[in-house]
Amino acid sequence: MQPSKTPMLTRETIAQRVGELAETIARDYADKDLLLLFVLKGAMVFGSDLMRLLPGRVAVDFVRARSYTGPNSSGRVRLLYTPTAPLADRHVLLVEDILDTGRTARFLEEHLRGYQLASLRLVTLLDKPARREVELTADYVGFTIDNQFVVGYGLDYDEAYRELPAIHVLENGKTG
Ligand code: XMP
Ligand code: MG
Numbered sequence: 001m002q003p004s005k006t007p008m009l010t011r012e013t014i015a016q017r018v019g020e021l022a023e024t025i026a027r028d029y030a031d032k033d034l035l036l037l038f039v040l041k042g043a044m045v046f047g048s049d050l051m052r053l054l055p056g057r058v059a060v061d062f063v064r065a066r067s068y069t070g071p072n073s074s075g076r077v078r079l080l081y082t083p084t085a086p087l088a089d090r091h092v093l094l095v096e097d098i099l100d101t102g103r104t105a106r107f108l109e110e111h112l113r114g115y116q117l118a119s120l121r122l123v124t125l126l127d128k129p130a131r132r133e134v135e136l137t138a139d140y141v142g143f144t145i146d147n148q149f150v151v152g153y154g155l156d157y158d159e160a161y162r163e164l165p166a167i168h169v170l171e172n173g174k175t176g
Contacts, residue, residue: 003161003168005152009143011165012154014125018046021123022053022056025093025140032118033057035090037083039108040064042097043163045154046125046142050095061085062096067104079105087115097123097154102136109136126150126167 007169025034034054038047040062051058064081092112095103105122112120123140151157152164162166 001157001170002173003164004167004171007152007165007166008145008148008169009153011153014142016168018049018125019053021140021142022050024052024087025123026030026049026056028032028090029056029093031154032091033059034062035087035092036095037092037112038095039097039104040081042154042156043075045097045162046097048110050123054153056066058165059090061110065104067107077103079107079111082111082143087112087114087117089118091119092117092121096122096138097124098128098150099124099136100128100131101132101133104134105138105173106134106136113128126155147156 012068028141036047036051036058038044038169049134051060061083061084062081065077065079067077094105109120109122121139124138125142126143127138127141128147129144149170151161151170152167154162155167156162157170
């Protein structure tokens, strides 16, 4: 398996869309202090680009959950890391790389509801609605994509390819 030679989403296309998302989010939170919770590890690249486009006060912390071992989701979610920042009364925006079955984001949302947040929303760079197994809609979506496994811009295949600047479909090397 290897990344397609031609990106599915080029770095320019991604940058343009992340800029649009940042504008919308900045408008929606104009009078509020925002706490971005990056869902590690996949969202680190998207989150880093997004946070630098948001004006005003933005704090960052991290959550880490695991529901995935290779191209097929196991369906189970485990929490590996929780934020150290106090969450009560904060406006929290959960930052995801991709929504697939929806189980990870759903699990994190339910977990975070225990913290008396001022508000909780979800931004995801990519959305694969065809794969959804639990009801979940993101408040902000970068790109809706078909049911293909993608890598790059933070997204990995067994920890490889996160460093690619664009997003590529993972394909069988023999066809490429
Ligand atoms: P669920 O199924 O819980 O999964 O919504 C979310 C997590 O699954 C991983 N995932 C992918 N990772 N390319 C990846 O590199 C993909 O196409 C893909 N689809 C799902 C990812 O870690 C995401 O946070
Ligand atoms: Mg992820």
